[in-house]
Amino acid sequence: xxxxxxxxxxxxxxxxxxxxxxxxxxxxxxxxxxxxxxxxxxxxxxxxxxxxxxxxxxxxxxxxxxxxxxxxxxxxxxxxxxxxxxxxxxxxxxxxxxxxxxxxxxxxxxx
Amino acid sequence: xxxxxxxxxxxxxxxxxxxxxxxxxxxxxxxxxxxxxxxxxxxxxxxxxxxxxxxxxxxxxxxxxxxxxxxxxxxxxxxxxxxxxxxxxxxxxxxxxxxxxxxxxxxxxxxxxxxxxxxxxxxxxxxxxxxxxxxxxxxxxxxxxxxxxxxxxxxxxxxxxxxxxxxxxxxxxxxxxxxxxxxxxxxxxxxxxxxxxxxxxxxxxxxxxxxxxxxxxxxxxxxxxxxxxxxxxxxxxxxxxxxxxxxxxxxxxxxxxxxxxxxxxxxxxxxxxxxxxxxxxxxxxxxxxxxxxxxxxxxxxxxxxxxxxxxxxxxxxxxxxxxxxxxxxxxxxxxxxxxxxxxxxxxxxx
Numbered sequence: 289x290x291x292x293x294x295x296x297x298x299x300x301x302x303x304x305x306x307x308x309x310x311x312x313x314x315x316x317x318x319x320x321x322x323x324x325x326x327x328x329x330x331x332x333x334x335x336x337x338x339x340x341x342x343x344x345x346x347x348x349x350x351x352x353x354x355x356x357x358x359x360x361x362x363x364x365x366x367x368x369x370x371x372x373x374x375x376x377x378x379x380x381x382x383x384x385x386x387x388x389x390x391x392x393x394x395x396x397x398x399x
Numbered sequence: 400x401x402x403x404x405x406x407x408x409x410x411x412x413x414x415x416x417x418x419x420x421x422x423x424x425x426x427x428x429x430x431x432x433x434x435x436x437x438x439x440x441x442x443x444x445x446x447x448x449x450x451x452x453x454x455x456x457x458x459x460x461x462x463x464x465x466x467x468x469x470x471x472x473x474x475x476x477x478x479x480x481x482x483x484x485x486x487x488x489x490x491x492x493x494x495x496x497x498x499x500x501x502x503x504x505x506x507x508x509x510x511x512x513x514x515x516x517x518x519x520x521x522x523x524x525x526x527x528x529x530x531x532x533x534x535x536x537x538x539x540x541x542x543x544x545x546x547x548x549x550x551x552x553x554x555x556x557x558x559x560x561x562x563x564x565x566x567x568x569x570x571x572x573x574x575x576x577x578x579x580x581x582x583x584x585x586x587x588x589x590x591x592x593x594x595x596x597x598x599x600x601x602x603x604x605x606x607x608x609x610x611x612x613x614x615x616x617x618x619x620x621x622x623x624x625x626x627x628x629x630x631x632x633x634x635x636x637x638x639x640x641x642x643x644x645x646x647x648x649x650x651x652x653x654x655x656x657x658x659x660x661x662x663x664x665x666x667x668x669x670x671x672x673x674x675x676x677x678x679x680x681x682x683x684x685x686x687x688x689x690x691x692x693x694x695x696x697x698x699x700x701x702x703x704x705x706x707x708x709x710x711x712x713x714x715x716x717x718x719x720x721x722x723x724x725x726x727x728x729x730x731x732x733x734x735x736x737x738x739x740x741x742x743x744x745x746x747x748x749x
Contacts, residue, residue, distance in 0.1 A: 300666060300670075331617075331620070332620070359609070359611060359613045360609070360613050360614060360615065360616040361620065362564065362616070362621055362624050364569075
């Protein structure tokens, strides 16, 4: 048996999370379904946001799911990569902006 | 140039091999329900036809393209061509029955040497909708085809053309290098004679099918994206976009197996099974005729060699009454027509 943390086949079992707590599981899936409906943002835009966030939270299931979803919707690979760069820029920026705290503390502690 | 599975003597060019793959594995070990079991559960078994309204003729497997997903396994190396005699038998059926739509497909139907004769004869019969499924590039492939847009317009042919995507890369990957640019030129030629314009009687529809192991999304959303991109980038207009699911047979099945996507694709099809699509699948109002005149429930059954379940199986013996009472032959590939919004030669069915 393979000893790995992630199995791609587990993505198909996502719905089974309701088996051990139907009430909360069903509420989550109702919410999830509503979130991705066409709204002020198009379902296409939401799919790209989901793909970018998937990279930020480093969820391999989500990356598989929203790459497939993007292909279905005719989202190009250039659009997908741009979305990932947006995620990377925010993540990188979030790291770098904390350097202000580091600089403040450095200055405070230094003569 | 790619070769057809037939020319490569591939195992998958044999219909028995395809049916064996479709019937065994995940369907035999119980991982997935068979299509028959699935439609039994919604009281739709055996699947039976309604009134026969559409006659779809495959007038030959010869084609100037070798598309990676082609369920016909068509290409320049295929020589199967419908004869004038068989065409005449089809005309007789149209004349004597309630068929109101004639749907010509191939290969590239225009490559049949009797194509123009047939179009002239058939247009005189006054069917409501006379469809030619053109791959577009044939219009530019040879000087003798350059006037096809005018010829189609003269006979009020409804042109339905495949264009996998509104970008070059995906289209060329699926259909061959240079296909996108040629398709764009052909669409502009069709627009020039009046095809595809709002209010025009000269109908031009496009067909989208996914360029890989995934299902199509909402047809309306795709149509919106196609219309916007083709208008902005190339000043091209068309009427409707039909989103078609790739069925796991022939070259697409070969691709699914070679890319290790077969099981996942079948899971996706079964998971997307939509009971309300069953009532409107195209085999319920269509008869498919092969180049050599045999009758099938649909184009896909034709490619799998599954002839209609009636005593009379050839166009020369066409018996509308018995055909209307037959059971439609099904296998696991039928999941492709009932997934999501359903899929037919006219796109989504629900």
